[in-house]
Amino acid sequence: MTHPDSWHIDRPKEECGVLGLYTPESQAARLAFFALFALQHRGQESAGIAVSDGHTVRMHRGMGLISQVFNEEQLHGLLGHLAVGHTRYSTSGASVLRNAQPIYCTSVVGEIAVAHNGNLINAAELRSELEEEGERLNTTADSEVIARLLVRNMHLGPENAVAATMSRLEGAYSVTVLTPTMVMGFRDPNGVRPLVAGRVADGYMVASESCAFFPVGGEAEHEIGPGEVVIIDEKGMRFAQAVPKRRETMCLFEFIYFSRPDSVMYDTELYTARENMGRQLAREHPVEADVVVPVPDSGIPAAHGYSKESGIPFHEAMMKSRYIHRTFIQPDQRMRELGVRMKLAPLLGQIKGRRIVLVDDSIVRATTTNQIVKLLYDCGAAEVHVRITAPPIKFPCFYGIDMASKGELAAARMSIEEIRRHLGATTLGYLSIEGAARAVGRPTSDFCLACFNGQYPIPVPEGLSKMAFESPPDVGQLATVTTGQLRLIED
Ligand code: SF4
Missing domain, CATH: 3.40.50.2020 (Rossmann fold)
Known part of the structure; x- marks a missing residue:
């Protein structure tokens, strides 16, 4: 079947764009907003930014393009020098505001906001485990599993918390995390989805693609390696190998179609x-x-x-x-x-x-x-x-x-x-x-080629559906979140 939206339907769709940044001034949300524009091609269904001023995490998210989700007033209200941002196309979890990211989680040891690009293969299993231990998950997106595991592990310190969380995850993930005092970014041990770190406006940024750096006067410097974590705070930017690297198998489709032609991956400009x-x-x-x-x-x-x-x-x-974008008119x-x-x-x-x-x-x-x-x-x-x-x-x-x-x-x-x-x-x-x-x-061994040759570099259990994690939606829709108080608003 074809319809006016068939262009989108018959194209493979990227799941998400993520970023995290630190800037000495309280302009992190504004910088994140402009950098997210450069990642808009990675997801057009929803967008969000979470910021911290060192004490309080604030967040705004909504359905639609970045330009539809944010206006001057909302950016003005997001004061802080640390930020994470997200643009979403849903491949796991329904396309509803509740599943928009960043995902906010809190525990006795603190609070975090998480943005994720990829898909977890063991999400259903981890979700059941968390629920058996009394957690009530707010979304149907697999990304919340990452957020919940991470917030539980934060008492271990940032590197160890990421390592402990990654040791439980199977699948493809590039993740950025905001805590009240730092931003982190990490990439799965096979490095399937891209993630790159660099400098921006006297600060530092980590983003899905290097094309996000140029509009904010920054420069990409280092492709985060498989299993590597980057930690960004007032002291600077530091890297650690959180979990052992496996064979690096970056998605070949990032090079063929998904990523922007001005981005650089494997040291090659995609154009x-x-x-x-x-x-x-x-x-x-x-x-x-x-x-x-x-x-x-x-x-x-x-x-x-x-x-x-x-x-x-x-x-x-x-x-x-x-001017023809997605239409909500039934053809x-x-x-x-x-x-x-x-x-x-x-x-x-x-x-x-x-x-x-x-x-x-x-x-x-x-x-x-x-x-x-x-x-x-x-x-x-x-x-x-x-x-x-x-x-x-x-x-x-x-x-x-x-x-x-x-x-x-x-x-x-x-x-x-x-x-x-x-x-x-x-x-x-x-x-x-x-x-x-x-x-x-x-060499071909440096790529994930699974959709072409059926050889999945991260084993996929037989009968797995990518929507296996889906569960019926709740009524509540979390749009704007401030520390300690979840405010339900309609967007
Ligand atoms: S190359 Fe691998 S990660 Fe990329 S689209 Fe194909 S199966 Fe997915």
């Missing part, structure tokens, strides 16, 4: 990695054609690479509407059929009578690609050769990316020739796993 993927794609799947056309915007770097390697001219042939049948036409405006002069190489980042269910190929033929294309920088996606992700169930994945139910026929494309070529890794300049 360059994506351009290299396009070059490699041209070597693996050459074709005679008149023009290389990207699917905007994510296909642009790879289309440039394909063009440079093949010598076929690059040209944009579809302009993406800047009728006619609108479903319009689908991609609401998102993309064709440049007829670039399409009519031409043999087109169409470069895109991924095929999930094949609904969007199918509509784009049809659009190009409807506009008079002579041939459409589809080239994809992600290898065929055959298996679901349990580490924080929402793709589809196995039965919905095009490459899990069809051969490549069947997908080509389904798309109506003249030819179809996917980048190989080896080719994608080579484009980043690392």
Whole structure:
């Protein structure tokens, strides 16, 4: 099924963006607000910032984009020199305000606010344990399990509290934590999701991606290693190996699609990695054609690479509407059929009578690609050769990316020739796993490749559903939280 939101539905979705920062002035919320803008692509369902002035934790969160959740008045009320922030797309726990982050927890030893990107595999088990011990969890998100374990361990001191908590967690997680006096960030022992630390405005910041540093005049300095923790406070920024590192297996999709092209991961700027993927794609799947056309915007770097390697001219042939975002209007049948036409405006002069190489980042269910190929033929294309920088996606992700169930994945139910026929494309070529890794300049063993080859670097129990943690929602919705008093407000 396709509808005006099919663009979003047929794209893999990142789960979240996280950050934590310290600045000597009481402007942490304002800096976090601007840095979060740079992480908006990692989640658009809800956003939140928690701050501390050294004594009191205050927090505001809401549903929607960062610009919808925060205004001047709210930022003004969040005074403090320490902050954590979060943008959310839900892959575990329903998309309701109650599950928005940061998640606030308190215990006899103190209070914390936690922001999490990833997915825990043993969340249901840990949740049951906590409930058996008398904890009443407020959310259905697996991130609250991390927060609850952490707040229980805070009496051990920051490094030991993180180590004790991480020893219980299985799965993919990059986490930032606010206490009244410090900010911490830590990354799972396989380093599946990104996390980077650096300097900002006489202070320090830790964030999902390096692109968050530039808008606030900062500079990323150190990719947090697998199993590593960073602690930031008035004394500076220090690192410790909280738990032993396992084989580092960063998500290959971060390089192909999720992260912003101006971010740097594994010491490589992602725009360059994506351009290299396009070059490699041209070597693996050459074709005679008149023009290389990207699917905007994510296909642009790879289309440039394909063009440079093949010598076929690059040209944009579809302009993406800047103003269609998620719609809450239920689409009728006619609108479903319009689908991609609401998102993309064709440049007829670039399409009519031409043999087109169409470069895109991924095929999930094949609904969007199918509509784009049809659009190009409807506009008079002579041939459409589809080239994809992600290898065929055959298996679901349990580490924080929402793709589809196995039965919905095009490459899990069809051969490549069947997908080509389904798309109506003249030819179809996917980048190989080896080719994608080579484009980043690392061996395949340095990546999680589970959705491509079914080899999960963190074992996934048989029959696990990524929504296994889901439980019926409560009525209460926690939006603004101040120390010791949970204030329920409607946003
Ligand atoms: S399964 Fe795929 S999307 Fe998920 S972490 Fe691994 S490479 Fe990334």
